[in-house]
Amino acid sequence: MxxxxxxxxxxxxxxxxxxxxxxxxxxxxxxxxxxxxxxxxxxxxxxxxxxxxxxxxxxxxxxxxxxxxxxxxxxxxxxxxxxxARQPYLPERSGELIDLSILKPVCDTLHLDRIRAAFAWLGESLPASSALSFRPNMVMPRHRMIGAEWLAEMGIEVPAHNLTITNGASSAITAALMGVAPVGSTIAAEALTHHTLMPLCGYLGLHLEGVAMDGSGMLPAALDEAARRTALRAVFLQPNVINPLAAQMPADRRAELVAVARRHDLAIIENDILNRMVVDAPPPLAALAPERVLYIHGFTKITVPALRVAYLAAPDRFATAVANRHLVSSWMATPPIVEILSHWLTDGTAAELIAWQRLRLAERHALAQRVLAGRVSGTHPQALHLWLRLPEGRAEEEFVAEARLRGVAVAAGSAFRATDRGRRDSVRIALGSTDLEELRQGLSIVGSMLEEGAEAPLPGI
Known part of the structure; x- marks a missing residue:
């Protein structure tokens, strides 16, 4: 002892x-x-x-x-x-903590009302195949058609049979990686990336190459150099504001990265789980390079957390492999939840919840700007979080620990780093995980801690 x-x-x-x-x-x-x-x-x-x-x-x-x-x-x-792997968020909320560590949409009684109504509708309308069939092809064809039509409205043309429906984006990322990269191969990602990507690549026997980035995302020259130096099979990108920096990749950067991927024949896995909620987004990578982009389109972060469904659209060259990998790892998405998604896409509920979420996030970003008094710069009004670079000399793990002592949980930047090259200590602050008053209190605590540091933190990676 x-x-x-x-x-x-x-x-x-x-x-x-x-x-x-x-x-x-x-x-x-x-x-x-x-x-x-x-x-x-x-x-x-x-x-x-x-x-x-x-x-x-x-x-x-x-x-x-x-x-x-x-x-x-x-x-x-x-x-x-x-x-x-240690996750950036608390597994569950504990005690008096204001939890700004977990990324989730803003939720209100509206969401509970809509999901309860959806289950009531499901009780009256559930097809026998969704309740009784073990065969994905007996259940999913109609839902794939609805999904393909939804994506087409965004400029993404994909045959319905190339669309895999999964239980959320995590399942889609897993199937995409397994579909494009055999064991022992190398995947590239931005230096700051999805927090599950690092452990997932380890579990799948893949090497992950962290590639240099700036405030607009991955640097094309750095990807080109990595592809020349290493036998890359694919690159994982989050061009819309779900990435750790909460930044939107501009159209010219997207085009440059597509050009590099074509030069080296790389598959691109595009994680775009905020998709339609981002009103001024340039065309997705999948619209620029449909022959090589595996596009992930999720719903839990833009509608309601219970709707754990995502679309994984794959080009012909990868569609069969992706479908088979999903089959052996997950068999199929939960049919009754998929029924609710298709119902919401066709009756307008999904569009209603997306528009509501957009407005609420704009309010929370405005609150953050007021409370943090100019310390937030460059974040997008539809991002679910803030990325704060800490003052010089403030270590992020110590900052996170001190914040917990003061009653607020935030996420350390280390959870999102594919490489420590160019490291700048930072924290991620989720904006949708609590009510407005608790958010104001939590941001005030973070603001007072930043005031106690040296110079005001600057936006950065």
């Missing part, structure tokens, strides 16, 4: 969060090594002058953060680092 104990004089309120942060910092610093056994709840409570309940809540918080693990009959131990 470890002899390490935090200094009781340094604990602040709420005590359980303060204790959890002191233990977390000791783990990060190596003072508490992997495998170290922590004191039993009662002993630590007695040593620190705390209640057993406070120590239990601290341990529960650390278990949720995947830093420690309890073993029945043996005790509580520090987890081995590097076993599983």
């Amino acid at each position: 470890t002899n390490w104990l935090p200094d009781p004089a340094l604990l602040t309120r709420p005590a359980y969060l303060s204790l959890a942060e002191h233990i977390a910092r000791a783990i990060e610093a190596g003072t508490l090594a992997a495998g170290a056994r922590l004191p039993p709840h009662r002993r630590l409570a007695d040593e620190l002058g705390l209640s057993v309940q406070t120590v239990s809540r601290a341990y529960e918080d650390l278990i949720r953060r995947d830093l420690i693990a309890g073993e029945i009959g043996r005790g509580t131990f520090v987890r081995q680092k590097g076993g599983e």
Whole structure:
């Protein structure tokens, strides 16, 4: 059992969060090594002058953060680092924390009303095939047709049979990677990218090459150099404002990256889960290079989280491989949820919720501009988050830990880095994860922490 104990004089309120942060910092610093056994709840409570309940809540918080693990009959131990990927968000909201760490759309009673009405409609209208069939081709053809028509309105022409319907964008990303890159091959992505891409490539046996970027996205010259140096198979891009910088890639940059991909015959995986909500977006990469772009179009971030469905549109050369990889990994998307999506696309509910989301996010960006007093620059009014570069000398992990002690959870930039080259410590702040008053309070806490830093942070990667 470890002899390490935090200094009781340094604990602040709420005590359980303060204790959890002191233990977390000791783990990060190596003072508490992997495998170290922590004191039993009662002993630590007695040593620190705390209640057993406070120590239990601290341990529960650390278990949720995947830093420690309890073993029945043996005790509580520090987890081995590097076993599983640490996510940027809290697995669940805990205690008094204002959670600005998880990316989600703004939700209100409207969303609950619409999804309840949809399930009522489903109870009356569910086709027998969606309830009883094991065969995707008995269930999905009509839904693929509806999806192809929806995408065509965005300028993306794809045959319905080349459209795979998945349980959300994560499933679509997995099927796309498996469809274009055999085990051992290399995928390129921007230096700041989707937080699941790094562990996913590891699980699939793929190498991930982080490519230099600026405020507009991946640098074409850097992709060209990486393709000449490494046998790249594909490039993963998020040109619309879902990327960590919350930036929109301009049309000329998109065209330049397509030209590089054609020169080296690279597949492009385009993750565009905000799609129609971004009103002034240039044409998708899939419209510029339909012969090589696998286009992912999601709905959970623009309608309601329960609608876990995404479209994966693939060109002829990849469509069969993608469909087969999805078949063996997921079989098919959940038919009743797909029924609701198709119903919403045809009756106007999806368009209604997208327009509502657009307005609410504009309000929250305006609030962020007021509260953070000019410290936010270059973010798009339809982005679900802010990306803040920290003042010089402020380490992001320490900033995140201090923010938790002050009652607000934000995400460290490290979760989104495919490479540490050109690193600038930053944090991501989600705007849709709580109500307006809590958002104002959370942003105020972050603003006061930034004021305590050196120079005001500048936008950057």
